[in-house]
Amino acid sequence: MPQVSIKDIARMLNISVATVSRALHNRYDVKPETKLKVLELAERLxxxxxxxxxxxxKKRTHTIGLVVPEIDNQFFSEIINGLENVAYQQGYNVMIFQSQNIYEREVKIIDQLIGARVDGIAISIGSSTLDFKHLNMLKDLDIPLAMFDRANDQVYGHKIINDNFEGGYKAGEFLIKSGRKRIAHIAGPSTLKLTRLRMQGFKAALRDAQMELRPEYLVHTTFRMEDSHQTALDLLSLPEPPDAIFAVSDYVALGVLKAARELHLHVPNDLALIGFTNLAVGPLLEPPLTTISQQSYEMGEETARILLENIESSDKDFKLQTRIFKPELVIRNSV
Amino acid sequence: MPQVSIKDIARMLNISVATVSRALHNRYDVKPETKLKVLELAERLxxxxxxxxxxxxKKRTHTIGLVVPEIDNQFFSEIINGLENVAYQQGYNVMIFQSQNIYEREVKIIDQLIGARVDGIAISIGSSTLDFKHLNMLKDLDIPLAMFDRANDQVYGHKIINDNFEGGYKAGEFLIKSGRKRIAHIAGPSTLKLTRLRMQGFKAALRDAQMELRPEYLVHTTFRMEDSHQTALDLLSLPEPPDAIFAVSDYVALGVLKAARELHLHVPNDLALIGFTNLAVGPLLEPPLTTISQQSYEMGEETARILLENIESSDKDFKLQTRIFKPELVIRNSV
DNA sequence: AAAATGTATGTAAACGTTTACGGAACTTTT
DNA sequence: AAAAGTTCCGTAAACGTTTACATACATTTT
Known part of the structure; x- marks a missing residue:
């Protein structure tokens, strides 16, 4: 006997669906005897x-949609945890989707979330997304939107982001202070604002120290380790290779570490390395990775808080919020 | 103007909902002119x-529910990817949930998935789950169930698992062959069958080599690094500490590595270490981690394939499948 | 005895969509 | 000119649930 409905129960007990519904909700105006019969049958079936x-x-689904570029990335999975915990505490469910950084998938996911009538959407925008129609139409549909980590100024929504300029600056500054002269930067996809900001912060640090950034020391890659590994190999095989690298993320730094090992370069002696994210494996690497920390879990919590506040607010013109987390230098042994 | 329905469009164009529905589905029996008007308005709104x-x-939702203990674990996130890819290719959506190994949450998630009328459920059972009513009732409801990695014999469902006995045996065997004498095992939660099987395989290897397992060399922990770290500290602080450890998973091995480093023990000279899973970070550790590999991505794919085959089959008594993956020894430098 | 109150239940509409069935208004065939 | 076919569209039911409203009967109050 498959999926039973309230109608089936009503028929079996020879009562109306309304009474069954009331019994299941434990309403006051239903005879205890009837209530019991309904509850027992419902349980049994x-x-x-x-x-x-x-x-x-009902107009509300008590569900929020969550879109991340990829799930097998500790940074994002920690954000998911932070967000889910806050959401559950307030009685909301979370539907998780990954865009794989593919624009078409992202659009499809948003369409689905609208179709599922979620109460709100949290997203970290994919790196191949250049058109934001699918996100901006959420405003017309009265669906609150919160962007975390990867936000875009052209999109109408809350922003929960890092001060990436400052993070980049701190990374550059620390490498300079440690006496490195040939400092390179492996940046992320140039479509992402966070990539540009970290790069700008990094450049500003060099400028403030009257140092020059050689053009060949600035390269782009994706956040996938396989790509950054190849990029690092190329960079370290230059006639005059860098003696320090600021990697746009820890995952990229892992690729660099792998490349350095293959080229028999000692970190930090031959090459100083600094990442960005502060992954849990960082301290376990050899050498333990110096990095700029992002508070992923807290970012997830804050995203949920802002989004839920917007959802629960009756104010149709709820003010857009921006929350900027301060990145911090985590000194270990790779510099 | 929020969420528009087919009724709204019908009203605005002074036609019936049926016609709007047909136009949206590009049916042959609607005037091209009407079709155009509907499509334009739908697009605009x-x-x-x-x-x-x-x-x-409809009776089908083309959605499958996926339940994992935790998402911030590379093993599971890779399974998710494998499963999602196969599902998407066949036009199915995946709803992802995490139980956090909390029994009550797991039950709640299953209830929700039934409520959402998903076409099938894939689960890796949480370590605190001892009662399986919530899973066995799926059979009565005609909802196909597939268990991956963590299955249970008391549950009616497909199984996609590892040959954990063999994996444990291989790990033990390799440590023995490498000449270690005081071999310890850090096992997982004893509620899990995979824990028991890896342990039994390990013990069998010792037995076959006429070696004894000292009681104090067999300890349990969770899969969380913080726990395994403490467990390893205790183990390595014994009057006569082991010279080799088989960790039930790579995550646990990470905790051991951390402990070893804190106690200034050199791996592999002072302590040989072998894990289980084959995480992507393994090769980047110092030393690169020797481990038993699990084909997580492929397990996800296989889970989706079996589950979808069951879903699409009209056969009410679709036969239960069991797929056992063979674990393989991945030799690096930690032994 | 009539009126008022309380208790337990049923009726029906609504949410958004699809689709079987029917039919009106044409056009074509005989 | 009647018969048959084509084209286009509307009506209404169904899916599972909640809830405002109605109602029937029993009990209490006047």
């Missing part, structure tokens, strides 16, 4: 209310 | 069909 029926009837 | 309405009407 493993009755579970259809969320589709309820979602159709 | 950002119309997206309500998945609740459709889910209610």
């Amino acid at each position: 493993n009755y579970r209310p259809s969320s589709h029926a309820i979602g159709l009837l | 950002n119309y997206r069909p309500s998945s609740h309405a459709i889910g209610l009407l």
